[in-house]
Amino acid sequence: MKHLVTLFMGLAAFVIVLPILVVCASALNGGRSMLFPPQDPTLGRFAEFFISEPVWRDAMLNSVIIAFGSATLAVAVAWPMAYGVWKSGSAASKVLAGLGAMPFALPPIVFGVGLGFLWGFAGGLGDIWAGIVSHAVLFLALPVVTISIGLQSIDRAHLDAAATMGATERVILRTIIAPQMVPYTLSGFFFALVLSFNEFIVMFFVSASGYATVTLQIFNSLRNGFTPTMAVAAITFIVVSVVVFSLVARFGDLPRLMGADQSKT
């Protein structure tokens, strides 16, 4: 039984890793086509992606701007939402949080179409700022969830003690709640950041070909076939994800964020 379990877990890991491994290896191809195993291996594609090809360099810059901008915005809006639910627990604040999570829960293509219409009217279609706002809205649910999880872990006795000693809500927020919430806020930020980095379909509709992110650029080049330079983009993105989530695991409690039982350590 034990061996079967190990075998099963190993097989699962293998299947998950397989396409990623193949993409990574293809980046080493010397020629223009994606072959596996790579022919005439070279690292020249990395230079192409980051330095010499403006198409990819610009796309990378756009991806970074949108990811950081939207994650920051999402956290800024998520904080008062999560805080409202935790503080008052009122039906209205729960409805607000529920509505905020709607774009994330429904098929993204429908939200993309809707945002396309919205920016068409509001005049932001094809502008980067509209892309930033769109992603912030799409991934708002993530920081709301991580911050809510964090707020639930705060010992209410500390708050009561502070209040009896005369601390105002603002002081309590600054001295007791905020310091404990740093890892949860950062986790929410990074979840939104990484998902924004990798998001495709919503950006597809709101960019209206006005600019391209890396994922859009890859999809646009899809008709001409995949090239090794695109695989470099894939490697970059995988490395960023692994680093970010490792940081979250290192400085935050990842199993708890994912909803594991607290009593077991």
Add this chain to the structure above:
Amino acid sequence: MSSIEADILRDTPDATVPKRGRVRPAQLVLWALVLALCVVPFLLVVVISFGEKVEGAAWVFGFTGENYLRFFVGASWPETSTTLYLNRLYYSVYYAVIASLVAVLTAFPFTYFMTRMSRAAQSRWLVFLLATLSLSEVFIVMGWDILLSNRSGLPMVLREIGVTDWLKGNGGFDLLREWGMANPRDIKFKTSEFATVLTMSYLVWPYAVILLYPALSRLDQSTVEAARTMGAGPWRVVQTVVLPTVRLPLIGTLFLLFVFLLGTYVSVTVFAEPAKQTLAISVYESVRGSTLNAPFGAAQSVILLVTGGLCLWLGQVLVNKQEARA
């Protein structure tokens, strides 16, 4: 602090009045933001689905059911009728159902075993899973595209190790051809339903683990051990102890993945044959692509949403019925 004291504190005028005055405008701004950005886009889709296309690529607001009529019976009804779009809806649902089932059925045992590991090992697995989960659909499609391509992927491997010839000998090859997974000479995966469903279930597999993880990790291990000491075999334990306690999250996960997969775009464009493409593809064609008919695209999006909503509702009814019986 007792609740009476709390009430007294709350009723102290100087503590509450400025606070309330401060909170309200911020609260209003928050509501306005959420309504404008989370709700209005969906409302726009619904409203525009009743609009009319005018010459060129433009459209105007209106109140016509024409777009829906076109979806169900075709534009030139009643002279002729077509089930083209119903067919696309069928494939949207078909791929999503199979892919979410495959993902949940394989992710369930995986998650179960994972939650039995040490906290540190769980953390490592979660990092790995989150990294693959966040990986863009375009990269995943890229990877499977190489793996399944006729030149350098699995078909080549199967040919080289002799599986293709072996299948030709025992008649398995003809079966594959019937399933659209082989051309006259070789096994092929592009384009096929198999490749589409495989990529789609790969896409949501980490989501399935993450969604099942809380329930399985809170599973009381002592009940499992108790059942074991009373002589129940592993399979019987799963059937009588584990499954009943996680039935709800299991069904919930299945439906969430299903709704998510309804809108899959990249996998379907690359791996599904033209006759078996989904509604997501024609939504794109109508809104941004070749046909440019935004109201019709909106109508198709609404139908996609309603389909998802109906399925969720049906799932809820199913769960409630089971709960009532239990």
